[in-house]
Amino acid sequence: MTGRLGQSPGKNQKRASERERATHRKWLFVLGPVAALVMFAGTVQIASLLVSREYKAPYRAPAATVDETPRAEGLTAERADAESRARATPYVEAEYRTFPVVGSRVAIWAVAQLHLLFAAFVLAVPLFAFIIEAIGYKTGDLRYDRLAYEFTKLLSVSFSLTATFGAFLTFMLIILYPKFTNYLMSVFSPTFLPYVLLFFFEAFFLYAYYYGWGKFHPLVHLGLGLGLNVVGTAIMFIANAWLTFMTSPRGISDTGAVLSVMDAVTNFTWMPINVHRFIANVAFGGSVAAAYAAFKFLQAKTDEERAHYDWMGYIGNFVAIIAFLPLPFAGYWLAKEIYAYSQTLGLQMMGGAFSWLFIIQAVLIGNLFLAANYYLWLGMGRVEGVQPLQKFIKYLLIAIALSFMVWATPRSIIATVSEIRAMGGSAHPVLGFLGVMSAKNTAVNVLILTTFMSFLLYRRTGKVATVAWAKTGHAAQLTIFAAAALFVIFLGVYGYFVEATVRIRLSVPQVGSVLLAMASITAIDIFLFHGARKTGEVRWGRIPAISQYVLIFIAVTFTWLMGLMGYVRSGLRQHWHVYGVVRDTSADAFTPTLGFATQVVSVTVLLFFLLIGFVFWLSSLHERPDFDRSGIS
Amino acid sequence: MKRLRIPLIARIGALVFATTGFYTYVGQMVPQNEVQPPEEIVVRADLTTSGMVEIGREIMDGKGLCLTCHTIGRTGALRFPDLEGVAVTAESRVPGLNAVEYFAQSMYEPDAFIVPGFNPGMPVINRNPIGLTDEEILCVIAYLQTLGGTPTVTLQTTHRYKGAPAPSSGGRP
Numbered sequence: 001m002t003g004r005l006g007q008s009p010g011k012n013q014k015r016a017s018e019r020e021r022a023t024h025r026k027w028l029f030v031l032g033p034v035a036a037l038v039m040f041a042g043t044v045q046i047a048s049l050l051v052s053r054e055y056k057a058p059y060r061a062p063a064a065t066v067d068e069t070p071r072a073e074g075l076t077a078e079r080a081d082a083e084s085r086a087r088a089t090p091y092v093e094a095e096y097r098t099f100p101v102v103g104s105r106v107a108i109w110a111v112a113q114l115h116l117l118f119a120a121f122v123l124a125v126p127l128f129a130f131i132i133e134a135i136g137y138k139t140g141d142l143r144y145d146r147l148a149y150e151f152t153k154l155l156s157v158s159f160s161l162t163a164t165f166g167a168f169l170t171f172m173l174i175i176l177y178p179k180f181t182n183y184l185m186s187v188f189s190p191t192f193l194p195y196v197l198l199f200f201f202e203a204f205f206l207y208a209y210y211y212g213w214g215k216f217h218p219l220v221h222l223g224l225g226l227g228l229n230v231v232g233t234a235i236m237f238i239a240n241a242w243l244t245f246m247t248s249p250r251g252i253s254d255t256g257a258v259l260s261v262m263d264a265v266t267n268f269t270w271m272p273i274n275v276h277r278f279i280a281n282v283a284f285g286g287s288v289a290a291a292y293a294a295f296k297f298l299q300a301k302t303d304e305e306r307a308h309y310d311w312m313g314y315i316g317n318f319v320a321i322i323a324f325l326p327l328p329f330a331g332y333w334l335a336k337e338i339y340a341y342s343q344t345l346g347l348q349m350m351g352g353a354f355s356w357l358f359i360i361q362a363v364l365i366g367n368l369f370l371a372a373n374y375y376l377w378l379g380m381g382r383v384e385g386v387q388p389l390q391k392f393i394k395y396l397l398i399a400i401a402l403s404f405m406v407w408a409t410p411r412s413i414i415a416t417v418s419e420i421r422a423m424g425g426s427a428h429p430v431l432g433f434l435g436v437m438s439a440k441n442t443a444v445n446v447l448i449l450t451t452f453m454s455f456l457l458y459r460r461t462g463k464v465a466t467v468a469w470a471k472t473g474h475a476a477q478l479t480i481f482a483a484a485a486l487f488v489i490f491l492g493v494y495g496y497f498v499e500a501t502v503r504i505r506l507s508v509p510q511v512g513s514v515l516l517a518m519a520s521i522t523a524i525d526i527f528l529f530h531g532a533r534k535t536g537e538v539r540w541g542r543i544p545a546i547s548q549y550v551l552i553f554i555a556v557t558f559t560w561l562m563g564l565m566g567y568v569r570s571g572l573r574q575h576w577h578v579y580g581v582v583r584d585t586s587a588d589a590f591t592p593t594l595g596f597a598t599q600v601v602s603v604t605v606l607l608f609f610l611l612i613g614f615v616f617w618l619s620s621l622h623e624r625p626d627f628d629r630s631g632i633s
Numbered sequence: 634m635k636r637l638r639i640p641l642i643a644r645i646g647a648l649v650f651a652t653t654g655f656y657t658y659v660g661q662m663v664p665q666n667e668v669q670p671p672e673e674i675v676v677r678a679d680l681t682t683s684g685m686v687e688i689g690r691e692i693m694d695g696k697g698l699c700l701t702c703h704t705i706g707r708t709g710a711l712r713f714p715d716l717e718g719v720a721v722t723a724e725s726r727v728p729g730l731n732a733v734e735y736f737a738q739s740m741y742e743p744d745a746f747i748v749p750g751f752n753p754g755m756p757v758i759n760r761n762p763i764g765l766t767d768e769e770i771l772c773v774i775a776y777l778q779t780l781g782g783t784p785t786v787t788l789q790t791t792h793r794y795k796g797a798p799a800p801s802s803g804g805r806p
Binding site for chain 2: 254295298299339342343344347348352357359360363364499504549552553556557574575576579581584590591592593594595598599602609
């Protein structure tokens with residue numbers, strides 16, 4: 001049946017519903033003013049609350065109509081007395097102020113953590129956007145250019161949020177810890193002007209890089225990207241000087257007087273933190289960018305979109321995992337420097353108040369390795385003819401699971417008194433041996449080697465080496481891998497039978513053999529698969545949806561891990577603002593329980609994802625079609 | 634019947650929430666110790682040797698952080714010397730030093746003698762961040778003397794470091 005004008009009832013209904021939606025949309029314009037009014041009312045309410053706490057004189061009729069009473073005289077005298085007393089009181093600088101409800105420490109902690117997470121993202125994304133753009137320029141493949149631009153789109157809002165949280169953190173420090181902040185400022189004042197100037201340059205390079213996309217010669221644009229990265233890294237180095245000085249102060253006298261600003265900047269943990277943060281930022285940025293791609297993949301309507309975002313997620317995750325693999329080594333260097341600076345500090349970290357934190361860390365890193373490998377194994381399904389390689393996955397899984405179990409085994413076990421008696425101490429007679437550093441170093445090195453093997457397997461999907469020495473090449477790679485794994489395990493076991501002086505040094509050849517194995521296997525692989533025959537095409541987008549949730553899981557785990565390790569780096573000082581020099585005498589000087597610390601970390605991580613979700617949404621506005629004005633009457 | 638479809642944003646939100654929730658749960662499973670800053674210890678001038686032993690043990694476990702590194706009665710692969718029977722070994726550890734002088738040297742000037750098989754690592758105990766006073770260090774010595782021997786020190790016991798100012802850190806503890 002058709003309608004009077006020859007239109008179907010369905011079309012009429014559609015038009016009616018469009019008219020209804022348009023009417024509703026008309027009301028949307030009041031949303032902004034209403035929100036502004038609510039905010040204004042809230043501000044007035046807070047201001048009123050604060051003002052109401054001050055003394056206010058009661059209303060009085062004009063003096064001409066009312067006689068002065070003794071009560072009024074008394075009140076006037078009281079006010080005059082209070083004012084003269086206030087004038088006579090000398091100015092005393094506040095040492096601490098209290099933040100309501102959660103306390104000053106938690107307030108600073110949350111703001112600093114959010115600032116750092118956004119800063120890490122803002123520093124990392126330009127780095128791999130630049131690399132991807134450079135690959136696109138070199139190969140002439142426009143897909144890379146589009147991908148780099150898509151990453152860069154996430155930057156501008158994140159940059160604003162980083163700066164906002166940075167300003168928020170500064171104000172919070174000045175308000176809540178004025179005396180200590182003043183001390184830090186007195187030590188580092190020569191670094192502030194360069195920092196601000198670099199921040200200006202950062203803004204210039206970032207916006208020129210973003211808005212100048214496709215507007216300049218590619219090499220000029222790449223130059224802007226390089227400038228952005230150099231300036232961003234320099235900013236991080238300066239900020240790292242302030243915070244590392246608090247843990248390992250240098251360049252000052254025993255009473256805190258400045259002897260050398262350069263020594264204060266280049267303190268013991270400065271360079272290890274610079275390197276550690278640089279690598280960790282790349283890993284973190286890659287994982288968040290991969291999570292963005294996963295979100296877009298799950299939203300995608302077409303196969304083309306799915307293929308693009310699958311590829312973007314793969315690249316983001318690839319960057320994250322490649323950066324993640326050397327991260328334990330950088331962490332090891334940092335820990336070594338902490339020990340070199342102060343054995344007490346090092347032992348507090350690994351054997352004292354924070355020792356159990358590293359069991360939580362082991363769970364997180366174990367999950368990261370498991371998830372990263374799982375994603376790679378799922379990704380093999382994109383390529384036809386992958387079955388011959390899939391049989392190796394179960395062995396890799398066993399190696400990862402065993403390493404994970406060793407790493408997460410604590411030295412001492414939480415047990416009842418009778419259980420401790422039965423064990424002959426808090427350490428389990430058998431499992432206790434897995435809780436020491438010899439076992440843990442071995443486990444982490446095997447985990448790294450296994451993940452590297454997963455990458456190699458993934459690289460082999462859909463390819464067959466055609467070089468004459470292919471068989472020898474495969475055998476050489478396998479031999480190097482096996483030799484490195486056996487050497488790492490041998491040194492791990494050997495560590496139980498030697499003195500501490502020898503045992504501590506064994507981790508260096510363990511790390512060295514893994515790095516050497518990865519470098520040499522990669523080198524062989526490049527030549528081995530040069531001109532390889534393709535046995536199947538990569539079908540981007542043909543991956544189970546669960547893989548995308550794995551990417552989001554990896555991003556959340558990375559973020560949580562950063563929060564946790566940020567806590568140990570800062571909390572390690574315990575009741576010192578500047579370790580051994582400026583003591584924390586505030587009510588928050590104690591070290592909270594790990595349970596409490598993990599709650600704070602979780603809240604900041606949830607806030608970060610709420611905000612980064614907002615960034616994703618803002619970035620997606622680019623792709624929205626313009627508003628259709630034809631419906632406006 | 635139409636299958637209920639959970640919006641994507643809710644699914645992702647649930648995943649983020651569940652992941653952070655899981656890690657928070659792991660955080661609750663480990664031992665929960667709140668570490669308070671060390672309390673100021675009052676060493677009265679009339680303290681007896683047995684009173685000094687009590688305070689010394691308290692310092693070793695708390696402000697002095699001694700038991701973070703050292704063990705008492707543990708064997709095997711150790712990072713720092715075990716203190717079981719240290720009162721006996723201290724008598725002859727360094728030629729020319731008696732037990733009290735050796736204990737004092739190991740705290741005021743820890744790198745002067747390193748026990749064979751171990752690395753240097755002991756901080757200077759009368760300097761920050763540990764910063765024990767001369768009297769507190771005597772209390773620690775009194776406790777160490779009980780580990781295989783009989784305490785003899787009093788607050789009047791002297792040694793070559795007593796009363797000397799803490800050495801400069803040179804920027805590190």
